[in-house]
Amino acid sequence: MARRALGPAALEVAGAVVRALGRHGADRTDPGRPRPVVVGCSGGADSLALVAGVAEAVRRRERPARVLVVDHQLQDGSAEVAEQALAQCRRLGVDGRVTRVDVDGAGGPEAAARTARHRALLADAAADGALVLLGHTLDDQAEQVLLGLARGSGSRSLGGMAELREPLLRPLLGVRRATTEAACAELGLPPWVDPTNTDPSRARARVRHRVLPLLERELGPGVAEALGRTADLLRADADVLDELAAEVDPGTTPDCTVLAALAPAVRHRVLRRWLVAHGSTQPSRQHVLAVDALLTDWHGQGPVDVPGLAVRRSDGHLFAR
Structure with missing residues (x-):
């Protein structure tokens, strides 16, 4: 034209x-x-x-x-x-x-x-x-x-x-x-x-x-403009938390004491990444929190079922199968 x-x-x-x-x-x-x-x-x-x-x-x-x-x-x-x-x-x-x-x-x-x-x-x-x-x-x-x-x-x-x-x-x-x-x-x-x-x-x-x-x-x-600013602020925070979590290598069988010492926002990201790496499909926040309880509220409970996996604690480490 x-x-x-x-x-x-x-x-x-x-x-x-x-x-x-x-x-x-x-x-x-x-x-x-x-x-x-x-x-x-x-x-x-x-x-x-x-x-x-x-x-x-x-x-x-x-x-x-x-x-x-x-x-x-x-x-x-x-x-x-x-x-x-x-x-x-x-x-x-x-x-x-x-x-x-x-x-x-x-x-x-x-x-x-x-x-x-x-x-x-x-x-x-x-x-x-x-x-x-x-x-x-x-x-x-x-x-x-x-x-x-x-x-x-x-x-x-x-x-x-x-x-x-x-x-x-x-x-x-x-x-x-x-x-x-x-x-x-x-x-x-x-x-x-x-x-x-x-x-x-x-x-x-x-x-x-x-x-x-x-x-x-x-x-x-x-x-709308205010919601856009909120998105910008939260995205910047999430980027930093993702970077901090990426620096943590949980290994194949994470040490529960080491992970429990992390800030919750970082620890939850590390746990979710570990679950996905072991074959879990789209673990929800509830699944991550249930696994997190094996670290922070341990009282001898049994395995936690997440999509595609069962996670248990033994000898101070997490195991997925």
């Missing part, structure tokens, strides 16, 4: 993309060369605005950029939606392709679709070491924090999404969804609306359309 002057919303999106690429967009082997990017686009407002921002960033500093539209084949007409999304991207000056994936696996349809989508994006990016750009916004971050709070999650989950989790880059985590929608309107891009995003049977849809708006009405504007 012929280049048009950017309105204020499109400029905000473009600025966020330019700054993120300025921080993370250098080639890993040659820092003076810009790294290629592949943009995941669904045709929704967030990802279309992201493509527009990438087009502007590439105009300001040339770099290889392409789009990958993933068709999950979960809804009637999904192929047409994918082709329309690709056409919109081409109008913006960023070419690409559509890929179709089969959605299956554990965790429900939303998690399985995300896994299939990420697998396709990562495979595409691996060809030239590209960054994968995703269109998650501040609203997505706030919704994730609220869902984590409702589940009683820990700091890693409440830390939400990082701007960069190599090779995934999320340039719009500081941008509101209303801004991406306004950017599409300014650019004359009609976005696709995913019907699952308004399905009241889905918890995320209820948080998006009921809970977060209610909080902003009752507590005043800025709730």
Whole structure:
């Protein structure tokens, strides 16, 4: 499409993309060369605005950029939606392709679709070491924090999404969804609306359309921004705790006295890593705490069952089988 002057919303999106690429967009082997990017686009407002921002960033500093539209084949007409999304991207000056994936696996349809989508994006990016750009916004971050709070999650989950989790880059985590929608309107891009995003049977849809708006009405504007700051703070704390836990080598049969001396937040991480290393599948907090009691509340109790394992204490050490 012929280049048009950017309105204020499109400029905000473009600025966020330019700054993120300025921080993370250098080639890993040659820092003076810009790294290629592949943009995941669904045709929704967030990802279309992201493509527009990438087009502007590439105009300001040339770099290889392409789009990958993933068709999950979960809804009637999904192929047409994918082709329309690709056409919109081409109008913006960023070419690409559509890929179709089969959605299956554990965790429900939303998690399985995300896994299939990420697998396709990562495979595409691996060809030239590209960054994968995703269109998650501040609203997505706030919704994730609220869902984590409702589940009683820990700091890693409440830390939400990082701007960069190599090779995934999320340039719009500081941008509101209303801004991406306004950017599409300014650019004359009609976005696709995913019907699952308004399905009241889905918890995320209820948080998006009921809970977060209610909080902003009752507590005043800025709730999403505050939740985003909370995520940043908790993610930084979780990163440090993960690093401290990674420095502890529990060995094959951990010494109970050594582990019991660790701070609980570090000890629990070490125990969870040890359980996973011995074949446990997704041990929950309750499982970790039950094993932790073999260290901190030992009174001769029997083995603890965790998914895929039984853990027992003997002669001051933990054993898994």
